[in-house]
Amino acid sequence: MANEKDTFVENIADIEKDFPQWYTDVCKKTQLVDYGPVKGTMVIRPYGYAIWENIQHELDVRFKATGHSNAYFPMLIPMSFMTKEAEHVEGFAPEVAVVTHAGGEQLAEPLVVRPTSETIIGNMYSKWIQSYRDLPVLMNQWANVMRWEKTTRPFLRTSEFLWQEGHTAHATEEEAIEETHKMLGVYKEFAENVLAIPVICGKKTEKEKFAGAVATYGMEAMMKDGKSLQSGTSHYLGQNFAKAFDIKFLDKDGTQKYVYTSSWGVSTRLIGALIMAHGDQRGLVLPPKVAPTQAVIVPIAAKKGGVLEACEKIKGDLEKAGVRVLLDNSDRSPGWKFNEWEMRGVPVRIEVGPRDLEAGKVMLFRRDRCEKAEYPLEGLEKCVADLLESIQTDMLESARAARDERIVKANDLQGILSAVEGGNFVLAGWCGCRECEDKIKEKTAASSRVLSEELQHEVCAVCGKPAKHTVYFARAY
RNA sequence: UGAGGUGUAGCGCAGUUUGGUAGCGCGUCUGGUUAGGGACCAGAAGGUCGUGGGUUCAAGUCCCGUCACCUCAACCA
Numbered sequence A: 001m002a003n004e005k006d007t008f009v010e011n012i013a014d015i016e017k018d019f020p021q022w023y024t025d026v027c028k029k030t031q032l033v034d035y036g037p038v039k040g041t042m043v044i045r046p047y048g049y050a051i052w053e054n055i056q057h058e059l060d061v062r063f064k065a066t067g068h069s070n071a072y073f074p075m076l077i078p079m080s081f082m083t084k085e086a087e088h089v090e091g092f093a094p095e096v097a098v099v100t101h102a103g104g105e106q107l108a109e110p111l112v113v114r115p116t117s118e119t120i121i122g123n124m125y126s127k128w129i130q131s132y133r134d135l136p137v138l139m140n141q142w143a144n145v146m147r148w149e150k151t152t153r154p155f156l157r158t159s160e161f162l163w164q165e166g167h168t169a170h171a172t173e174e175e176a177i178e179e180t181h182k183m184l185g186v187y188k189e190f191a192e193n194v195l196a197i198p199v200i201c202g203k204k205t206e207k208e209k210f211a212g213a214v215a216t217y218g219m220e221a222m223m224k225d226g227k228s229l230q231s232g233t234s235h236y237l238g239q240n241f242a243k244a245f246d247i248k249f250l251d252k253d254g255t256q257k258y259v260y261t262s263s264w265g266v267s268t269r270l271i272g273a274l275i276m277a278h279g280d281q282r283g284l285v286l287p288p289k290v291a292p293t294q295a296v297i298v299p300i301a302a303k304k305g306g307v308l309e310a311c312e313k314i315k316g317d318l319e320k321a322g323v324r325v326l327l328d329n330s331d332r333s334p335g336w337k338f339n340e341w342e343m344r345g346v347p348v349r350i351e352v353g354p355r356d357l358e359a360g361k362v363m364l365f366r367r368d369r370c371e372k373a374e375y376p377l378e379g380l381e382k383c384v385a386d387l388l389e390s391i392q393t394d395m396l397e398s399a400r401a402a403r404d405e406r407i408v409k410a411n412d413l414q415g416i417l418s419a420v421e422g423g424n425f426v427l428a429g430w431c432g433c434r435e436c437e438d439k440i441k442e443k444t445a446a447s448s449r450v451l452s453e454e455l456q457h458e459v460c461a462v463c464g465k466p467a468k469h470t471v472y473f474a475r476a477y
Numbered sequence B: 001u002g003a004g005g006u007g008u009a010g011c012g013c014a015g016u017u018u019g020g021u022a023g024c025g026c027g028u029c030u031g032g033u034u035a036g037g038g039a040c041c042a043g044a045a046g047g048u049c050g051u052g053g054g055u056u057c058a059a060g061u062c063c064c065g066u067c068a069c070c071u072c073a074a075c076c077a
Helices: A012-017 A019-029 A046-065 A086-095 A118-128 A173-193 A240-245 A269-278 A307-320 A334-343 A354-359 A380-405 A413-421 A434-444
Strands: A033-035 A042-044 A076-078 A097-102 A105-113 A137-146 A160-170 A199-203 A215-222 A228-238 A248-250 A256-258 A260-267 A295-299 A325-327 A348-352 A361-366 A371-376 A407-410 A425-430 A447-451 A469-474
Touching (some): A019 A033, A019 A269, A042 A046, A042 A160, A046 A160, A046 A269, A086 A240, A118 A137, A118 A240, A118 A260, A160 A173, A173 A199, A173 A215, A173 A228, A173 A260, A199 A447, A215 A447, A215 A469, A228 A240, A228 A269, A260 A269, A295 A307, A295 A334, A307 A325, A307 A348, A307 A380, A334 A348, A348 A354, A348 A380, A354 A361, A361 A380, A380 A407, A407 A413, A413 A425, A413 A434, A425 A434, A434 A447
Parallel strands (some): A295 A325, A407 A425
Antiparallel strands (some): A033 A042, A076 A105, A160 A260, A199 A215, A215 A228, A348 A361, A425 A469, A447 A469
16 A cells, blocks of 8 residues: 555656666555565566456457467476477576475476476477378467576566467478567567557567577567567577477378477566556556556545445446446545556546536546546546547557657667667667677677668678678667 | 665654664554545554674674665576
């Protein structure tokens, strides 16, 4: 519960100065999340979990529309599975948790708590896939995974987190690559239309690629302080896991072939992205499509005749119109409620008092712009529904405008450094070599996020040799 | 894992320099008046200062150890 005055900072510029602190304060004060008793774990509280449920729902609709089915695979993976794909085991070895004892005895083979499920799913796919008729296999799993991170932050990096991981197997390379791109496209559409977060998608460099993948594509979102958050990934795995797990099928031409696989995922980190992409000095700003409560009704002078009754009626009407609505009839003062629900990011507030009712009006407040205006009581459902819709699109537009303002070009190391220090994404030329990528990281603390689709530079910002790519560089969470 | 910081009432903090019996604000509880931006009045409860040891007549305060949390860096969804 919020006690003292919860204005997190005085003005929006100050958010950028002390953004990490602002972020942890918001997470706790708005009752999204709490720390668990085991270090690095988080408890997602009902308000936070409700956002996750809305995210799950919106994604499930999209996954089903693209032909995918949900399934569930075990959390415990035999150690021997993890070691079958060389790059994969090397990439994940430092952060896996291992079960060595169970049932009061030491296990003959230790079990790994899944950091991701490519291996155990590969193992099952090898049994399920025999013929070209079995392909493609298009599955998704909603699950928890565990990665023993050294330092943690709510939603952005915790030892255990919730996610979905899609795993598909295809007869041909083209089809698997197409799937990889298609799902990245699904993520992009979802991020922009549901989360109202504009994203930059593209291929990751070798250095940033998933352990065991042939190619990794990422979705990067800009946070209010200009840093980037990797919000989703889609991997083309080639035949790496097919060969490691012996996933073969008999093709039409009568020969045995390895399948081509893909995997893709987004996690509860998206909740962190929502907070950091839209939040302001008053706290959360949630886009209507994922807000647990889309409209809150605050009665004024509730004891006076008719006020509470009118609120109940408005609530019923809105519910009928499909709006997630809450009537706050607790005995707090109205001002307290205004601040509380603003802090928790509810998109629309409906103020109902005796004076309004007399005039046949109510006051609507929209959280994204902090604007208040009178609306007629008659036909209010329609007004609220329309308002929610415009909040949704306005949030995306203003986030996009803010982001585009902060994408700049640079031609050398100094240019990259001053740009990222100003909280920008930087487009710079790159020759393609690991040394230059490392040097940028070392000198500017910015990492390569994704490759731009078009080549916009002639030379590498570091070595001056001809540029092979234009790359988005940014400091990242 | 490297560097820095913080642990005192449910929450946020002061007190530590210069040792002398534990303070403030918010919240909570009781009663009442209120209500259009975190209301007001009156009363009450609540902590031995993260933790272990040491110095001292006396330790929240000084010394040594230890744990937890936070920030930055490194690593990652």
